[in-house]
Amino acid sequence: xxxxxxxxxxxxxxxxxxxxxxxxxxxxxxxxxxxxxxxxxxxxxxxxxxxxxxxxxxxxxxxxxxxxxxxxxxxxxxxxxxxxxxxxxxxxxxxxxxxxxxxxxxxxxxxxxxxxxxxxxxxxxxxxxxxxxxxxxxxxxxxxxxxxxxxxxxxxxxxxxxxxxxxxxxxxxxxxxxxxxxxxxxxxxxxxxxxxxxxxxxxxxxxxxxxxxxxxxxxxxxxxxxxxxxxxxxxxxxxxxxxxx
Amino acid sequence: xxxxxxxxxxxxxxxxxxxxxxxxxxxxxxxxxxxxxxxxxxxxxxxxxxxxxxxxxxxxxxxxxxxxxxxxxxxxxxxxxxxxxxxxxxxxxxxxxxxxxxxxxxxxxxxxxxxxxxxxxxxxxxxxxxxxxxxxxxxxxxxxxxxxxxxxxxxxxxxxxxxxxxxxxxxxxxxxxxxxxxxxxxxxxxxxxxxxxxxxxxxxxxxxxxxxxxxxxxxxxxxxxxxxxxxxxxxxxxxxxxxxxxxxxxxxxxxx
Numbered sequence: 001x002x003x004x005x006x007x008x009x010x011x012x013x014x015x016x017x018x019x020x021x022x023x024x025x026x027x028x029x030x031x032x033x034x035x036x037x038x039x040x041x042x043x044x045x046x047x048x049x050x051x052x053x054x055x056x057x058x059x060x061x062x063x064x065x066x067x068x069x070x071x072x073x074x075x076x077x078x079x080x081x082x083x084x085x086x087x088x089x090x091x092x093x094x095x096x097x098x099x100x101x102x103x104x105x106x107x108x109x110x111x112x113x114x115x116x117x118x119x120x121x122x123x124x125x126x127x128x129x130x131x132x133x134x135x136x137x138x139x140x141x142x143x144x145x146x147x148x149x150x151x152x153x154x155x156x157x158x159x160x161x162x163x164x165x166x167x168x169x170x171x172x173x174x175x176x177x178x179x180x181x182x183x184x185x186x187x188x189x190x191x192x193x194x195x196x197x198x199x200x201x202x203x204x205x206x207x208x209x210x211x212x213x214x215x216x217x218x219x220x221x222x223x224x225x226x227x228x229x230x231x232x233x234x235x236x237x238x239x240x241x242x243x244x245x
Numbered sequence: 246x247x248x249x250x251x252x253x254x255x256x257x258x259x260x261x262x263x264x265x266x267x268x269x270x271x272x273x274x275x276x277x278x279x280x281x282x283x284x285x286x287x288x289x290x291x292x293x294x295x296x297x298x299x300x301x302x303x304x305x306x307x308x309x310x311x312x313x314x315x316x317x318x319x320x321x322x323x324x325x326x327x328x329x330x331x332x333x334x335x336x337x338x339x340x341x342x343x344x345x346x347x348x349x350x351x352x353x354x355x356x357x358x359x360x361x362x363x364x365x366x367x368x369x370x371x372x373x374x375x376x377x378x379x380x381x382x383x384x385x386x387x388x389x390x391x392x393x394x395x396x397x398x399x400x401x402x403x404x405x406x407x408x409x410x411x412x413x414x415x416x417x418x419x420x421x422x423x424x425x426x427x428x429x430x431x432x433x434x435x436x437x438x439x440x441x442x443x444x445x446x447x448x449x450x451x452x453x454x455x456x457x458x459x460x461x462x463x464x465x466x467x468x469x470x471x472x473x474x475x476x477x478x479x480x481x482x483x484x485x486x487x488x489x490x491x492x493x494x495x496x497x498x499x500x501x
Contacts, residue, residue, distance in 0.1 A: 055307065062498045066499050069498075070495045073487075073491055077484070204487070207490070208487050211479075211482065212479050212482075215470060219474055225336065225345060227466075227471075232332045232459065233332065236325060236329065239310070
């Protein structure tokens, strides 16, 4: 592999991590019957996974600068509000769904895709530290992407998207990772100051999406204790997972 | 808070914990302010008050977890077990006290025992917050003071909701304020006991940090948020939670 340009290598590693996101759709191959209870549970699990992911993001962002991270988070919240407003004004379709279901799926895919941009920067910047750790970083990020694919599939699958479709959209949402990793790898110094803003943006957008769409719907359709337990336990699991990685 | 730094060697730390948490409990009385001069408040306000209180608790859970994960006694396994115990403790106290389906913001509930149940749930709720303050004090007395301040501010909107319920049941405003402070005495008690015990047995620290984080988070999810969504718009609730969370995280990040 020594003939390959390091930037191409970063791209290929990034692509491998993006493909891993598709694995998150797998558990849904085994869930046949999708009742409102299942939708509520899936929403709760997606909420826990996303809040857990933000736990790590915010920690990384505030390491680089608390004010910048919070500024980014505010922009993330405004981004969701603006996207919501835009989607409300349009009759959106997503696969077989229209209306509220389609809006939620679009929001989920958009948010997870946009959040991958800052993850891509983080990947590229970490490769910038030297290629000796490349394989370990790639495996770590690939594994970290699987629950994100699970979160996307948990929103898409109960609303009528096929398992293959869930895998496809999961991979799509991670494509910004290889795309952003390359310039971030080549121009580490230029990208580094933007990192806390980007990470804050991703965290703000994800937290707000959980509290404005996923959780209220989960509480409407599921039992209060079941939903709360699923969110809490998934969140703890996600944080543990990130710590062990 | 550098202006406090030279006072620490002269004041007994247990007294410091007692003083900080007592002030936090007293601060709760300010929660009746929105009720002055009116019989009841709009239910939307109760939703926002709960959402703000919940956001501050989630922000606090985050900063305590971060302090635990970055500190010297960084132990992931006991921390996780502690978090599971904290979640289980909240689940179990709701089950055992028969309050697992109770809604804490009903203004037209005329069952006689409803008022007592609401007071009981609020007292249990404050106990977990006391554990959080106590364990933060063990990590660092200044961090603990920050936590006590966050909990003090968050006590006010919680008492706004409690006082609205008590007022609707005929209690006087001053009595509602006093009961609001009293439900937070468990916060003082648990903070002091946890501080004393964990200081004496530092090996318990990761476990108790996990417990505090799990309990705070689960309280928000099971007590505060579901009711908030029912009485106010989803966007306003989400904004209240995220803003309160962000402020706690920012203040801690700037102070550190």
